Amino acid sequence: MRAVRRRPLLQLIATIGLVYAGFCLLLFLAQEKLIFPAAAAGRGQPLPVASQVASEWLPLDDGSRVRVAFAPCAGASDWLLFFCGNGEDLRSGVLRAASLRGYGLNVVVPEYPGYGESEGAPGQAAIERMALAAARMVRARAGQGRVLVGGSSLGSFAAMRVAAEGLAARVLLVAPFTSVRAVAAQSFPWFPVAWLLRHPMDNLALAARVAVPALVVHGDRDQVIPLRYGEGLAKALGARLIVAHGCGHNDVPLEGSGPLGADLRAFLHGGD
Numbered sequence: 001m002r003a004v005r006r007r008p009l010l011q012l013i014a015t016i017g018l019v020y021a022g023f024c025l026l027l028f029l030a031q032e033k034l035i036f037p038a039a040a041a042g043r044g045q046p047l048p049v050a051s052q053v054a055s056e057w058l059p060l061d062d063g064s065r066v067r068v069a070f071a072p073c074a075g076a077s078d079w080l081l082f083f084c085g086n087g088e089d090l091r092s093g094v095l096r097a098a099s100l101r102g103y104g105l106n107v108v109v110p111e112y113p114g115y116g117e118s119e120g121a122p123g124q125a126a127i128e129r130m131a132l133a134a135a136r137m138v139r140a141r142a143g144q145g146r147v148l149v150g151g152s153s154l155g156s157f158a159a160m161r162v163a164a165e166g167l168a169a170r171v172l173l174v175a176p177f178t179s180v181r182a183v184a185a186q187s188f189p190w191f192p193v194a195w196l197l198r199h200p201m202d203n204l205a206l207a208a209r210v211a212v213p214a215l216v217v218h219g220d221r222d223q224v225i226p227l228r229y230g231e232g233l234a235k236a237l238g239a240r241l242i243v244a245h246g247c248g249h250n251d252v253p254l255e256g257s258g259p260l261g262a263d264l265r266a267f268l269h270g271g272d
Contacts, residue, residue, distance in 0.1 A: 032122065035086060035154075035180065035199055042089035042116035050098040055090060058110060060133050066118035068134065071097035071107040077145035080105040080268065081138045081162065083131065083155030085175075085250070089116035102256040103268050105148070106141075110134045112154075124157075124199040131158035135167040148172070148268055153225065153249065156233075157201040164209035171214045172267065173239075175249055177225050178204045178232045186226075207236040214239035215267045217260065219247030240267075 032039070047055060053071045060066065067090045080100055084092055093109035100107045113120030113130055120126050138147050149168035151159030156176030163171040177183050180201040185193045214237040218230030227243065234241040242263055244252045253260055 031196070031198060036112070036114070036122040038087045038089055039112075039114045039122050040116075042091050045091060045116070047091055047094050050094050053094050053098050053101075055094065058130075058133055058137060060113075060120070060129050062120070062129060064113065064119040066113055066120070066130050067093075067111045067116060068137075069093040069097040069107075069109045069111075071101040071109075073101045073104055073106050076104050076106050077142075078105050078148060078269075079138050079142045079145055080107045080148045080150060081134055081159075081168070082107060082109050082149070082172075083151035083158035084109060084112075085153035085155055086112075087250075090118075091116070099255050100150075103265055105268065106145075108134065108138050124201050127154075127158050127201075128161050131161050132165060132167070135162040135165070139167060146170075150174070151176070152252075152254075153177075154201075157203055157206075160203045160206040160210065163212055163214070164206040166211070168212060170212055170267065170270070171210065172264070173214065173216045173230075173233065174252055174254065175218055175222055175225050175230065176203060176216060176233050177201075177229045178236075183225055183229065203233055204236050207233065210237060213267075213270065215242065215264075216240070217242045217244060217252055217254075217264075219244040219249065219252050221247060222249045224249035 053069055055067050055069055057065045058068050069090055082100055090111040093111055097107045097109040110130055111118045112122050113126040114122040146169040148170045149159045149162045150172035152174040156173045159171055162168050180199055181197055184197055216230050216234040216239050218227050220227050220243050
């Protein structure tokens with residue numbers, strides 16, 4: 001009788017195990033769609049028209065190409081390479097380049113591989129490849145001018161990767177994470193995220209290699225990447241942290257005329 005009673009319990013445990021394993025498999029297979037939700041969303045869509053902002057192709061060392069938005073600023077010698085968030089393709093990049101040019105900088109905003117018309121597929125290695133290629137292109141164009149790098153959300157990893165290679169004089173991080181692994185573990189606490197994740201994108205590990213001034217800007221109402229992640233990265237970098245009060249993940253004001261404009265301008269044009 002005891003063996004008969006034990007059988008339903010064992011069957012229940014096995015069923016729960018199979019369901020859990022199924023969810024783990026689903027999370028493993030779906031992670032690219034979760035991390036890169038806007039991949040290919042802008043394919044075939046026209047870019048917005050912004051005064052004196054052009055798009056061009058950037059070749060990568062794997063033979064693929066990505067698009068970049070280029071906003072030159074008359075009389076400016078310094079350049080800002082800025083990476084957008086994971087929900088933005090070059091349609092946002094064009095507008096971002098036009099806005100950031102208001103700081104008196106030449107601005108380049110690349111598109112992620114697999115986004116919009118850019119070739120390839122998104123992923124950590126592809127983002128690193130794109131970021132370093134863009135940084136070298138900007139460095140070649142800057143001549144004697146400084147190269148600054150910035151990034152928002154997912155773009156913080158691309159910016160940190162460039163800064164860690166010593167390819168930028170300053171790094172601006174907006175709504176950054178310590179690592180994608182940490183954020184994913186927060187979102188899926190019941191799953192072994194460390195084993196499942198193919199794109200950990202560890203900004204904390206890169207921080208030890210960043211030897212230039214950094215500024216972190218983070219909204220105190222950010223529900224996607226809460227403020228504590230920006231605080232942690234700022235501490236690791238020895239960077240100043242600006243808390244954007246009342247701001248969430250996607251509404252931190254970066255324009256020069258906004259409430260953070262004076263602080264951002266002072267940082268971007270500051271001495272080294």
